[in-house]
Amino acid sequence: IKAMAPPARASAAEGAAASPPASDAYQAFLPDHWDIRLGTVQVRGIDIHNLHLSGSRTGQRWRSQVSSSLLDGQLEYEQEAKGPGTIRARLSQLRVGQDGADSKPGASHDDAPEQEPGQLPALDVVVDDLRWRQHSVGRLEVQAVNQRQSDSSWWQLKNMVLSNDAASLQASGDWGAKRSSAGGRRTELEMRLDLKDTGALLARLGMAGVVRQGKGAVQGRIGWTGSPVSPDYNSMDGKLHVDVGQGQFLKVEPGAAKLLGVLNLQALPRRLTLDFKDVFSAGFGFDFVRGDVLVSDGVASTTNLQMKGVTAAVLLEGRANLRNETQDLHVVVIPELNTTTMALVTTAINPVIGIGTFLAQALFKGPLTQAVTQEFEVSGSWSEPEVKRLNRRQEADPNAIGTPH
Structure with missing residues (x-):
């Protein structure tokens, strides 16, 4: 490391008159x-191997070429008199969540001290190839800035785009503008995931053979x-709207795709002897x-x-615990579709009254017989769902179907 030497001191009087400000004196000791x-x-608990940094400084701007087990490319940091400055990065690869960058026991992200939003630098980052657990997930672009107002500060994600040939995720939001009831700073994001091929996206994430197309x-x-x-x-917390068409859930073990296993209805005929086994046994085409x-x-x-599929329609209500990976679902399967039932499932269901009440009020007043429709309760873990077939309720009691037990 090459550094400038500080100016030689003369007499005390001359030093007092000619000494640079403290910040300038500090700058004199920084490397060129x-x-x-x-x-x-x-x-922060992550091992980075084979790190090579080479670069230079001009004033407040630091530039460096970096290669390592974690990232490769160019980094630039611009200091600011007040605030954490700005990081600009143009990386050919960034590898996260991989074996080559394991966290040490007891030194995980959860154990590290939580940074304040005002301590984070502004970001202008482009990664040509973001790799997650050895899987290439696409090109990443991030622009973020620090915002300050009175005595508060927050970190604003102006735009994030993660794109590949199968999908594109765009998000914006902030960290620290709102606080929880306990006083913790919250992250709030608005997002949209556009899917060109759901199956190809899942394959990129290490879940090949779960869904075809979509x-x-x-x-x-x-x-x-x-x-x-x-x-x-x-x-x-939050709210998401899902609208995906023209695909198929393939025949895989329920736990292979975690939450998607909830929707893969092959678990129904696999555990019960049903009249519509052919509908789901090879995977549900929708x-x-x-x-x-x-x-x-x-x-x-x-x-x-x-x-809605070619030979069946499925209506679902209930809950899934994301942390415990458990479920409590009420599933209604209509294996024979006619004009009336097809019109029913292509019409948005009122989210207030619920599927059970809607079916009681609308479906069973039509020509579809109760014998055709089947109901199930799905509980237990995502990897080992417990499926219970429910007896059909009487049409005279429209509120009896209700929500899952």
Whole structure:
């Protein structure tokens, strides 16, 4: 490391008259150039191997070329007189969540001191290839700034785009503008996920063979207490709208895709002897999957999720616990579709009254017989769902169907 030497001191009087300000004196000791090689360095519990940093400083701007087990590319940091400054990065690769960057026991992100939003620098980051657990998930662009007003500050995510040939995720929001009831700073995000090929996206995330095709969008808002990089299921809330069409849930073990296992209805005929086994045994092919999902304290619930296929329609309401990976669902399956039932499932269900009441009031007043429709209660874990077939209720009691037990 090469550094400038401070000016030689003369007499005390001359020194008092000619000494630069403290900040200038500090600048005199900063390096002009550097070339650093480290076998392993640990940052907040993450091991970074084979780190090589080389660069230079001009005034308040630091530029460096970096290569390591975690990232490769160019970094630039611009200091500010007040505030944490700005980081600009143009990276060919960024690898997160991989074996080569494991967290040490007892030194995880959860154990590290929580930064205040005002301590985070502004970001202007482009990553050509973001890799998550060895899977290439696409190109990442992030622009974020610090906002200050009176005695408060927050970190604003102006725009984030993660895109690949299968999907594009766009999000914006902030961290610290709102606080939880307990006083913690919250992350609040508005997001939209445009899906060109749902199956290809899941394959990129290491879940190949779960869904075939599937085009549509998931959009809404989501928030939690804590930083953007540490989602907390216990405090998570929000609302999402799902609308995906022309795809198929493939025949896989229910736990293979975690939450998607809730929707893969092959678990129904696999555990029960049903009259419509052929409908789901090879995976449920759907014309659309759509509905609204409300998240509160880490529990996702829906009253109007609909799936329509060529030979069957499925209506679903209930809850899924995101942290415990459990479920409590009421599923209605209509394996024979005619004009009346097709019109029913292509019409948005009122999310207030719920599927059970809607069916009692609308479906069973039509020509569809009660013998055709089947109802189930799905509970237990996502990996080992417990399926119970429910007896059909009497049409005279429209409120009896209700919500899941």
